[in-house]
Amino acid sequence: MAPGDRGGGDMEGDVFADLSRHVDRAFYGHLYKDIVQATLDPVEHWHSHGWAERRHPNVWFDTGFYLDAYPDIERARIDPLLHYIRHGRAEGRLPRPPRATRRAILAAARPAAARPAGYDAPPDAPILDATELAARLLHAMAPAALAKGGGRVGLVVAASHDRYIDITGGIQLVLADEMAACAAAGTTHLHLAPAVARMHLADDIEPACLLQATIDGVFQGLAPADAAVAAIAEVARALPQRPRRFVVHSPLGHRTATLAALAAACGPDPVFWLHDHTSLCEGYNLLRNDLDACGAPPAESMACRICVHGEGRQAHRARLRALFEAVPFHVLAPSRVTLDLWLARADLPFASARVEEPATLAPPAADVRPVPATNPAAPLRTAFLGFPLPNKGWPLFLDLVTALAFAPPDDHACALYQFATEAALQPMDLVATVPVRVGRGARHAAVEALARHDIEAVILPSPWPETFSFVAHEAVAAGAAVLTIEAAGNIAAMVRRHDAGRVFETGEALIEYLLSGRARDEIRARPRPGPRTMIPGQGSLPLLESLLDASRP
Amino acid sequence: MTIACFTSFTWGYLARARVLSRTLRAAHPDWHQVALIVDTPAAGMEAALAGFDEVVFAAELGVPDFPAFLFRHTLVEACTALKPRMLARLLETGAEAVVYLDPDIAVFHPLAAVLRALESASIVLTPHQHAPNDEPQAIHDAERTAQLYGVFNLGFAAIRNDGTGRGFARWWQSRCETDCRDAPEEGLFTDQRYCDLVPALFPRVAVLRDPGCNVASWNLSRRLPVVTAEGALDVDGSPLAFYHFTKIGDVGDTMTRRYARNELPLELAHWWQRQVAAAAVPSISDRPWAWRYFADGTPIPPGLRRAWRTERDLRARFADPFATGPDSFLAWIVHERPHLLTAAET
Numbered sequence: 001m002a003p004g005d006r007g008g009g010d011m012e013g014d015v016f017a018d019l020s021r022h023v024d025r026a027f028y029g030h031l032y033k034d035i036v037q038a039t040l041d042p043v044e045h046w047h048s049h050g051w052a053e054r055r056h057p058n059v060w061f062d063t064g065f066y067l068d069a070y071p072d073i074e075r076a077r078i079d080p081l082l083h084y085i086r087h088g089r090a091e092g093r094l095p096r097p098p099r100a101t102r103r104a105i106l107a108a109a110r111p112a113a114a115r116p117a118g119y120d121a122p123p124d125a126p127i128l129d130a131t132e133l134a135a136r137l138l139h140a141m142a143p144a145a146l147a148k149g150g151g152r153v154g155l156v157v158a159a160s161h162d163r164y165i166d167i168t169g170g171i172q173l174v175l176a177d178e179m180a181a182c183a184a185a186g187t188t189h190l191h192l193a194p195a196v197a198r199m200h201l202a203d204d205i206e207p208a209c210l211l212q213a214t215i216d217g218v219f220q221g222l223a224p225a226d227a228a229v230a231a232i233a234e235v236a237r238a239l240p241q242r243p244r245r246f247v248v249h250s251p252l253g254h255r256t257a258t259l260a261a262l263a264a265a266c267g268p269d270p271v272f273w274l275h276d277h278t279s280l281c282e283g284y285n286l287l288r289n290d291l292d293a294c295g296a297p298p299a300e301s302m303a304c305r306i307c308v309h310g311e312g313r314q315a316h317r318a319r320l321r322a323l324f325e326a327v328p329f330h331v332l333a334p335s336r337v338t339l340d341l342w343l344a345r346a347d348l349p350f351a352s353a354r355v356e357e358p359a360t361l362a363p364p365a366a367d368v369r370p371v372p373a374t375n376p377a378a379p380l381r382t383a384f385l386g387f388p389l390p391n392k393g394w395p396l397f398l399d400l401v402t403a404l405a406f407a408p409p410d411d412h413a414c415a416l417y418q419f420a421t422e423a424a425l426q427p428m429d430l431v432a433t434v435p436v437r438v439g440r441g442a443r444h445a446a447v448e449a450l451a452r453h454d455i456e457a458v459i460l461p462s463p464w465p466e467t468f469s470f471v472a473h474e475a476v477a478a479g480a481a482v483l484t485i486e487a488a489g490n491i492a493a494m495v496r497r498h499d500a501g502r503v504f505e506t507g508e509a510l511i512e513y514l515l516s517g518r519a520r521d522e523i524r525a526r527p528r529p530g531p532r533t534m535i536p537g538q539g540s541l542p543l544l545e546s547l548l549d550a551s552r553p
Numbered sequence: 554m555t556i557a558c559f560t561s562f563t564w565g566y567l568a569r570a571r572v573l574s575r576t577l578r579a580a581h582p583d584w585h586q587v588a589l590i591v592d593t594p595a596a597g598m599e600a601a602l603a604g605f606d607e608v609v610f611a612a613e614l615g616v617p618d619f620p621a622f623l624f625r626h627t628l629v630e631a632c633t634a635l636k637p638r639m640l641a642r643l644l645e646t647g648a649e650a651v652v653y654l655d656p657d658i659a660v661f662h663p664l665a666a667v668l669r670a671l672e673s674a675s676i677v678l679t680p681h682q683h684a685p686n687d688e689p690q691a692i693h694d695a696e697r698t699a700q701l702y703g704v705f706n707l708g709f710a711a712i713r714n715d716g717t718g719r720g721f722a723r724w725w726q727s728r729c730e731t732d733c734r735d736a737p738e739e740g741l742f743t744d745q746r747y748c749d750l751v752p753a754l755f756p757r758v759a760v761l762r763d764p765g766c767n768v769a770s771w772n773l774s775r776r777l778p779v780v781t782a783e784g785a786l787d788v789d790g791s792p793l794a795f796y797h798f799t800k801i802g803d804v805g806d807t808m809t810r811r812y813a814r815n816e817l818p819l820e821l822a823h824w825w826q827r828q829v830a831a832a833a834v835p836s837i838s839d840r841p842w843a844w845r846y847f848a849d850g851t852p853i854p855p856g857l858r859r860a861w862r863t864e865r866d867l868r869a870r871f872a873d874p875f876a877t878g879p880d881s882f883l884a885w886i887v888h889e890r891p892h893l894l895t896a897a898e899t
Binding site for chain 1: 661662780782783784785786793810816819820821823824827
């Protein structure tokens with residue numbers, strides 16, 4: 001487009017102006033790569049061809065729905081978005097099916113066993129037999145013992161659902177911290193994940209799957225489950241004075257019989273983490289039909305009967321009960337609310353249960369951060385942080401985008417940002433996207449990025465009882481106010497504990513708070529908290545060491 | 554109270570009926586469940602029907618001139634026309650009360666409100682609408698439709714085995730076996746419109762307005778199902794006893810989406826469709842209705858059934874209208890009124 005050209009091709013100026021406000025160029029270009037490749041203007045393409053091809057012009061207008069629901073528009077062969085913004089909206093027509101997002105989530109809801117499995121193991125990974133795995137473990141343990149005088153725990157064997165060294169997520173961060181703490185203490189860390197990542201327990205009658213073995217953060221290869229058990233037994237024979245301990249960070253994808261055998265091979269004081277609600281239900285987010293927080297009602301309740309996760313819940317719980325009866329776990333919860341829910345609903349035997357926060361916030365460096373020179377009427381810089389998924393509250397953020405699309409730009413009470421990994425960014429004209437990847441080597445990347453963009457509020461409206469939430473801690477560490485909802489579990493609890501934002505009954509109330517300008521005025525009226533350092537935890541190691549010390553004469 | 558509960562269906566609705574049977578058994582394990590199958594018997598269905606205590610085929614009901622009776626009815630008309638006769642038969646066998654439930658109903662919590670009503674009433678019916686609507690679209694969809702198709706939904710009825718109950722059964726049977734048609738423009742809708750008269754014709758009629766009974770897309774504008782903290786299903790303060798999945802998978806979906814004020818009715822429909830799919834018996838669930846065809850497999854269009862129903866001399870001339878061959882009704886039609894064979898039956 002030439003400088004000064006307002007664009008629009010053959011379109012009348014007012015048509016182009018009206019459409020320009022609602023055809024989301026960033027969204028359109030991200031969704032339709034052919035438009036970008038052909039260097040077409042999205043507004044022109046939409047008006048000339050896009051709607052007839054039933055493409056979507058933005059996140060809130062469902063072209064197919066509008067044309068199907070209103071045959072008069074389809075018959076008239078007119079741009080349906082232009083019709084909606086000029087007439088349809090005032091006539092009470094709908095731009096998409098009512099409650100479309102929730103209904104789409106329900107339609108897609110599947111039992112965990114019906115979801116496609118992920119294949120994690122590298123195709124060229126070597127197969128390790130018991131002798132080879134034992135040799136590698138003994139090799140790892142020897143220098144640690146020599147250099148550090150030997151950790152009080154010799155070997156931690158940790159099981160979870162995927163290979164933590166390659167994935168960004170809460171469980172993986174705790175495992176990385178646990179491994180780092182072990183390395184510092186002279187303790188060797190063996191991690192075992194199923195070769196095939198699945199979000200349900202493996203059937204005990206099917207052949208045992210291979211396990212991906214990672215020692216001290218370095219992937220070694222694939223070991224059959226019985227080889228892993230035999231290797232740990234061999235370590236016990238070779239180094240009987242070096243205690244071994246077993247930790248379950250997630251049982252998903254594993255056979256419970258394998259977990260019990262690994263626990264038996266490791267010795268006393270096994271640990272089970274409540275990073276999610278897997279021990280209560282196969283639907284580990286506790287969302288009935290992936291929609292609403294269910295609170296883990298009795299498995300025979302009607303709520304479970306009508307839920308996609310209810311059908312498998314009794315069998316899932318029976319397997320877990322057998323595991324907990326065979327293995328006297330010490331239960332570690334990342335938060336008080338998680339532990340309270342588990343104690344109220346799990347009905348499983350355990351040796352002990354306590355809270356171990358995966359990270360803590362240091363006190364603010366200073367009481368008050370100098371308030372940047374901000375025009376008090378300027379929009380509140382408001383971010384969504386984390387995976388753009390329904391179970392993180394992303395649909396509510398899209399509702400916010402939609403509401404802003406119909407407000408005059410001068411009246412916008414908030415300016416929107418999305419912080420996520422590059423691949424997870426969802427470009428939209430009204431949202432500034434910021435790529436950020438948190439990992440073992442960049443634990444503070446999100447905190448730094450939020451601070452760099454001077455984000456004042458982060459919205460985290462997870463619809464399920466989050467057990468910890470690193471992103472909520474990152475937001476508070478960056479000095480932002482966290483806006484969340486009651487259903488969000490530990491996010492709501494930590495907002496209250498740190499007086500770090502507001503908790504709303506509903507997502508609608510949260511949106512209203514932002515749109516009305518009250519969020520902007522109230523958040524800016526308070527002294528801005530200074531940045532805080534997020535201190536990573538040490539995983540299971542502190543508990544394992546204290547139990548070991550307590551058991552020694 | 555000893556209760557017999559029956560449903561009426563063809564093989565095509567077997568999966569739905571099995572879901573009804575299983576969910577009813579969970580709520581009322583002691584009720585005597587009866588399947589009335591308005592179709593011809595099929596081999597190897599014992600396991601599929603094991604949830605029922607008794608299976609009765611339509612031909613066993615002793616309907617006079619049974620082939621002629623069947624020929625005047627479409628599938629839905631036949632299934633409904635035989636309900637009163639089945640009701641009368643179960644009353645004769647001595648059950649203290651008989652409950653009818655449509656095969657596209659599922660039971661969630663015990664039918665306590667029904668049992669309470671039967672303590673003082675002889676006839677218990679559920680109205681399509683139990684509270685006034687105020688939106689024009691809802692008034693049309695809910696109230697105007699009820700005026701055309703019947704005040705009460707006869708997907709449910711509970712009848713006490715007393716003089717009034719038996720008198721109702723005789724009256725209903727007489728009306729349905731005389732004229733059980735889908736003709737709302739004539740003030741008829743199978744077995745249902747007749748029952749508009751019931752509160753006037755019979756004493757001790759309970760109009761069960763309990764919001765947990767017979768919840769369906771057609772009353773969601775005035776009923777709000779929710780899940781309680783303990784995982785029970787509740788409708789405006791009453792347990793959800795039974796939900797009627799009318800035309801789910803078809804126009805019922807549109808009505809459900811239009812009137813559901815939360816996602817729970819859609820969750821129920823999603824669940825029910827999964828259950829029905831799991832309860833399907835592939836060898837028979839797709840089998841067409843036995844009496845959809847002449848004996849040689851020629852489909853019977855509705856216009857032909859209409860001619861048979863309205864022309865007394867045809868009925869006098871052909872004893873078995875399904876028969877084919879020389880001197881059959883079909884041969885006569887082919888010769889005299891071939892145009893009636895062109896429209897396929899729906």
